[in-house]
Amino acid sequence: MQPHTLAEKFFSERSFSLSLKLTVFIIALFLYAMLYITFSGGFLSTQEWRLILYFLYIIIFAATFLCGFMPGIVIAVLSSILASSILVPQGLTFEQLSVADLEIYPFVAMYFIIVITVNWFRENIERLKEQLVENERLHQQARHMEKLMLAGEIAAGIAHEVRNPLTVVQGYIQLISAKCKKQCNSEDSFSLLLDELNRANDIISDFLRFSRPDQPQKSQVNPNEVIESSASLIYGEAMRHNVRIFLYPDADMPTVLLDKDQLIQVFLNLFHNAIQAMPQGGTITVYTGYDKHLDLVTIKVLDSGTGMDAQTAQRLFSPFYTTKENGTGLGLSISQSIIHAHGGEIKVDSTPGQGTEFIITLPLHKLTEEQAGGAL
Structure with missing residues (x-):
C-alpha cells in the first residue's frame, strides 16, 4: 500500500x-x-x-x-x-x-x-x-434545466414553422429538377440544393427530437441484434472511410425491455462520431456483456481515433456543445436522453491520441407474458 x-x-x-x-x-x-x-x-x-x-x-x-x-x-x-x-x-x-x-x-x-x-x-x-x-448544485441544475426547457420550447416552435416552407421548397426543387433533367445542364446544382435542404431538415429534426423527446416504445429485444442492425446500417460509410467494425457479442445475452429504433439511433450516432474521429481510418470495436449478479447489460463501444481531453469529455453530453464544424451538438445529448429513458447510463472514457470508449449500462427488465403480449 x-x-x-x-x-x-x-x-x-x-x-x-x-x-x-x-x-x-x-x-x-x-x-x-x-x-x-x-x-x-x-x-x-x-x-x-x-x-x-x-x-x-x-x-x-x-x-x-x-x-x-x-x-x-x-x-x-x-x-x-x-x-x-x-x-x-x-x-x-x-x-x-x-x-x-x-x-x-x-x-x-x-x-x-x-x-x-x-x-x-x-x-x-x-x-x-x-x-x-449538493443542494446548491441541484439548485443550479434545476435553473439550468428551466432555461433549457424554455429554449427547447422556443426552438421547437421555430423549427416547426421553418420546416414547412423548407418542405415546400424541397418539393418544388425536385419538380424543377425532374423537368430540367433533359434540357438543363444543372443536375449537380439541384443535387447540391437538395442535399443542403436535407441537411437543414436533419438539423431541425434534431432540435425537435431534443425539445420533444419521443417516449420509448419498448419490447423485448436482444441488444446484440440491435448492435448488429446498427453496424449493418453504418457499414457502407465505414468502408468508405477505411474503418472496420468488430463485434464481440455475449453469447448468453438475455432480452431486454427497450425501444429498438431509439437504441439503433444511439449506436448509429456513436459509430458516426467514431468514424469522424478517424479521418485516416481505424477500427470500431463493440463488446456486450451481461452481469447476472447486478442484473445489468453492459455495452462498450471503442474506437482507435484521436481521442479527447478530460475537459472535452466532461462537456460531451451537454446540449449544443460540439467540436465539429457543422455539428449541432445535440446527437450525444439525445443519445444520453434515450439511455436515461431506458433507466440506463452512458459514460465516456477517452485519452488524447489513444481513442475513445463509450460505456452503456442497461437494467434487465423482464416482461410478464401479459405485458409482453401488450408491448408486441
Missing part, C-alpha cells in the same frame, strides 16, 4: 488538506514530547503539572477536529500516559491509591470523551457542508 494511501486512511476524511493535517499532528506530537521531557527533568511541581494537564484538552481537541478520529485517539493515549505519570506515584498498587490519586480517571475519561464528541460534531459539520454543496 502506498504511503499516501496509508496517510489518508489514518487521517479520516476532513475538508482540510493532507499537508495541514500532517502539520497539526506533528505539532501535537512535538508539544507532547516537550511536555514529557520537561516532566522527566522535574522542573515543575505536581500542582503546576495538574494545571498543564488541562492544556492537553486543547491539543486533543485540535488534533481530533483538524486531523480526524485516529490522530485524536493517539494524542489522547499519549496524554493519558503523561497524566498517569504525573498523578499516580510510582510503585503504588490500586489498594494503596488515595482518593486524591484517583483524580487520574476523570482526566483520562475526559481525554477520550473529547475525542469522541469532537469527532461526532466534525462528521456532522462535514455532512452538513456536503449537503449544502
Whole structure:
C-alpha cells in the first residue's frame, strides 16, 4: 500500500488538506514530547503539572477536529500516559491509591470523551457542508434545466414553422429538377440544393427530437441484434472511410425491455462520431456483456481515433456543445436522453491520441407474458 494511501486512511476524511493535517499532528506530537521531557527533568511541581494537564484538552481537541478520529485517539493515549505519570506515584498498587490519586480517571475519561464528541460534531459539520454543496448544485441544475426547457420550447416552435416552407421548397426543387433533367445542364446544382435542404431538415429534426423527446416504445429485444442492425446500417460509410467494425457479442445475452429504433439511433450516432474521429481510418470495436449478479447489460463501444481531453469529455453530453464544424451538438445529448429513458447510463472514457470508449449500462427488465403480449 502506498504511503499516501496509508496517510489518508489514518487521517479520516476532513475538508482540510493532507499537508495541514500532517502539520497539526506533528505539532501535537512535538508539544507532547516537550511536555514529557520537561516532566522527566522535574522542573515543575505536581500542582503546576495538574494545571498543564488541562492544556492537553486543547491539543486533543485540535488534533481530533483538524486531523480526524485516529490522530485524536493517539494524542489522547499519549496524554493519558503523561497524566498517569504525573498523578499516580510510582510503585503504588490500586489498594494503596488515595482518593486524591484517583483524580487520574476523570482526566483520562475526559481525554477520550473529547475525542469522541469532537469527532461526532466534525462528521456532522462535514455532512452538513456536503449537503449544502449538493443542494446548491441541484439548485443550479434545476435553473439550468428551466432555461433549457424554455429554449427547447422556443426552438421547437421555430423549427416547426421553418420546416414547412423548407418542405415546400424541397418539393418544388425536385419538380424543377425532374423537368430540367433533359434540357438543363444543372443536375449537380439541384443535387447540391437538395442535399443542403436535407441537411437543414436533419438539423431541425434534431432540435425537435431534443425539445420533444419521443417516449420509448419498448419490447423485448436482444441488444446484440440491435448492435448488429446498427453496424449493418453504418457499414457502407465505414468502408468508405477505411474503418472496420468488430463485434464481440455475449453469447448468453438475455432480452431486454427497450425501444429498438431509439437504441439503433444511439449506436448509429456513436459509430458516426467514431468514424469522424478517424479521418485516416481505424477500427470500431463493440463488446456486450451481461452481469447476472447486478442484473445489468453492459455495452462498450471503442474506437482507435484521436481521442479527447478530460475537459472535452466532461462537456460531451451537454446540449449544443460540439467540436465539429457543422455539428449541432445535440446527437450525444439525445443519445444520453434515450439511455436515461431506458433507466440506463452512458459514460465516456477517452485519452488524447489513444481513442475513445463509450460505456452503456442497461437494467434487465423482464416482461410478464401479459405485458409482453401488450408491448408486441
